[in-house]
Amino acid sequence: MRNILDLPENYGKGAVRQDVTAGITVLVMLIPQSMAYAMLAGLPPVMGLYASIIPLIIYALFGTSRYLAVGPVAMASILVFSGVSQLAEPMSGGYIEMVILLTLMVGGIQLVLGLLNAGALMKFVSKNVIAGFTSAVAIIIGLSQIGNLLGVDVSGQNQAAGLIAELGSRIQETHLMTAGLGAAALLILITGKKIKTRLPVPLLVVTGGIVFVSMLRLDQTGMEIVGEVPAGLPGLELPVFTFSAFQQLLPTALTIAFISMMESLAITKSLAKENEPPIDVNKELRAIGLSNAIGSLFSAYPVTGSFSRSAVNAGAGAVSKLAMLITAAGVVVTILFMTELFYFLPQSILAAIIIASVAGLVNFSSLSEAWKVKREDAWVWLTAFTATLVIGIQWGLLIGVVISLCLLIHRIAHPHIVEVGWNPASKTYRDLERFPGGLVISPFVLLRIDGRIHFSNMQYVENILLEKIPHEDKKVMILDMGGVNDIDTSGIEVIERVFYRMKEKGSDVYFASLKGPVRDSLRHSRMTQLYPEYFTMRSMDQVVQDKKPDIDYMI
Template sequence: MNLKNIIPILSWLPNYKKKWFKGDVVAGITVGVMLVPQGIAYAMIAGLPPIYGLYAALIPPLVYTIFGTSRNISVGPVAMDSIIVASGVAALATVGTSQFITLAILLGFIVGFIQLLFGLFRIGFLVNFISKPVISGFTSGAALIIALSQIKYILGVQVGSVQGIGELLMALFREIKNTNVFNLLVGIIAIVILVLFKKYLKKVPAPLVVVFLGIILVKILGLHTYGVSVVGNIPQGLPEFTVPSFDYNTIIELLPLALTLAVIGFTEAFSIGKSLEKREDNSKISANKEFTALGLSNMIGAFFLSFVATSSFSRSAVNNNAGANTQLATIFATIVVAFTLLFLTPVFYFLPKAVIAAIIIVAVIGLFDYKTPVLLWKYDKKDAVILFVTFLITITFGIKEGILTGVVLSIVMVIYNSTKPHMATLGHIPGTNMYRNVDRFEDLEIDEEVLIIRFDSQLNFTNSSYFEDTIIEKVRQKGVKLKLVIINADSLNNVDSSGVHVIKDILLFLKNKNIELYFTGLIGPVRDALFKSELMSEIKFENCFLSVQAAVNAFENKKNSKEIGGENFKYVKQTNS
């Protein structure tokens, strides 16, 4: 057993170079400074006290450092997962209660356990069922829900637990008359500063700036006495080892939510890791190892009061841009978090909740994807519909429901597309050996005796009937002069038993009409299937060619030989000689 394959840190740490140290320190401190206010903010999104966000920013990143395969990923609490936790756990317990906290921590353990199983059994391919339109749809929906859910902190009003964007907007509208002007001003100023810094001072940690400005303003001006809501007491010290409360019935209730979070969390981490990997030749991310790393991060984190953690795109991008060379940068980031937990939590007593809400709103607005639906509507309306439906279900019923709907729609669309794959009738480009789709190209030569069909898919049980029906219909359209059907199999990569059966039926149909059948471009796996099924003996090997032109030439030679002499061809030729 190679431990380096199981524990990736054993691969890069012994080969660590001194020149990397400065970049890792700078990147780590920069990300750590971001993690503190984000951890507090995302815990509040999840319906948890702020301290639990710092716990999630401490333990899971350390575990990922040991088992992760990406040197750029920054693991910790994120906005999207936090709101899924809030909406899912709120169905089982009241937000803010000890039971809610207990369930949120147990949920983190279950998520980690599922991710670990996916990694160990090498089933990372399951995330392929979440397509880009689905991700875009629920990301935009989640961003909108998260942003709107923070408006109550900007306004300084109380809004109870609501379901869907409609109820949320109505609740905000009812409470708008109770807006606290000072609270509103703090929130607006924070948003303006964050936006300006994001545009003009990208290297400055804007969230940290508004956090300390907010604390100073509230403390000096006494804004909390004017109704400005503040975070209040945050416990000091590192998290203690605590065994999650395991209860069979509770685990069963949390399982669907955990499965959703497990797949979403991995999808976020893996997609971020892959996007950063493209920029670095020496960084290769492994899907199954990432599942394992995230699983262990969440499982171990749950024993130290952490809720669900995964990779953050904003922090990962900052980590990469700040010069991180290895996961050692993450260790320095967690040192910043640990220092905050040990010595700085009293500082955050006067932190306005409106400032945290501003940080969240500005962060998640960047997640709202308006470009993808516009592009999809131009070139793939089916995917655009999936995106819009996922978005609408997400904002109406919830993120979990939106993702499930999107995945189901994607699978249905894949099945539908596989039942009716693309088939093209080909014509000859004059003066060349090339053949192209008659529906796409003009001035093609079309022989009335020859029908050339290209099938752009694998031939299996889902599309075999369509394949047969289409060929029979095209043969009938061609008329009585048709002598040869050529199936261009360049794009045919697999044939199952249903496909073999259909080819036999087509052979019989054409034979009864005295029409020959040729194949071109058969690749190895398809030839193997035809030989093993003994279908090749019926097709005949001499009727298989490397190219369409070779098949046409063979047909012309055969036709000419029959026209010259047919049965007496050899005798006539001998006489003339």
């Protein structure tokens, strides 16, 4: 058990107290959030509690992070609603069956990826895609909950324009008491975040809302409340499987599997301490996958790590994953003995909790940073953001990923090749475009290649090098290959063609600063066997000095 829960060697009573404190602290956040997120997913609030038991226990047994607080989150919830609401009526029995099957599929995908050690695939989704996508989804989530906040019935929409239009057309239906209570709750929640109080503000808001509504019987005025919450633990039940439902749910399952894993990995990396071992991405995939797969057998819907609850868990002093078991035990007690207390909980309070939670996910500072550093990355951010708002959540993510991959391929296919000259100030060779005052040393053409040379960029590299071949005879070209870490057979063919083209003109071309792996690849080509002196590990300086020893440009 010590190894499973990642207990430190000196784990004692003091550490147990810290874990109990952290577990209870997370619990008071989790109960209202889980019910609110279940409502966001189009599910009965009690299913948020179901999703906060078995998945937490499974992650505590198999996960790697002692701080990650697994459970329902806003992002996965809106993705569930976005994908399944098109196939069945939210809150209906058929809808719930499809969501539970979706949970099994999400867990299965994550588990298979983890078993195949495919965690590296996560690296191919740009952080700018995720930042733009997350910001847009947060706005959509906020807009989708304004109806519940105001007491207005708004049908399921996954596009910002549709939500705004429908809210505008129904604003006159606002239930004033509901809107007033929801606005007050939202103000308290936001203020609590601003002043960073240690009080469990969401739980206090929920408690206050229940007392207020039950005392004044505001439910009789038309205010929507949660109503009866079934008591008792969920039983073991296999998800209802049909091949048709599997096909329809697969795109949503893939989206949730990848997004939720990226969220969890980002959290675990940000909370990891300096003296802890690095995160095992594939083990995390397997742990989250098992949490979802086994959770689906107990009526859970897709879960992942929560940014806010994980930060609270770490800040409250959690020492081990025992804290998560304490949280799960608290949810069990709540379901068994306290569900009657939630009968008068206003839905506008849950909407306020959701809006306050997702407000921090809108991150325009990441766009500003990307714009300053690299405009291409900023356009990727904007593309993912705009596509998600305008077209829809799943298409927005897909478009963002495709644009990001296209940009990556473009960068790989166009390595940086520049002409360099001697810069007296720094006493190094510098790009002549960036440092136009550099010395062009006759009779040399000096070039630097930054990037790998392989089949995907061979034509581009060849075209650039052939353009740089001097028109005058007897010129010498020197290529600084220090920035080339790898070369394949296609790249070697390019080198050969450029080499022999220079020979035809009666000129020479030298390849300087060759790194070991590149030199190893070139060693077996006929060209290097016939002309080994043209391929060297010596620097460009040394080659220039060797070919023109009387030069005094370095003085």
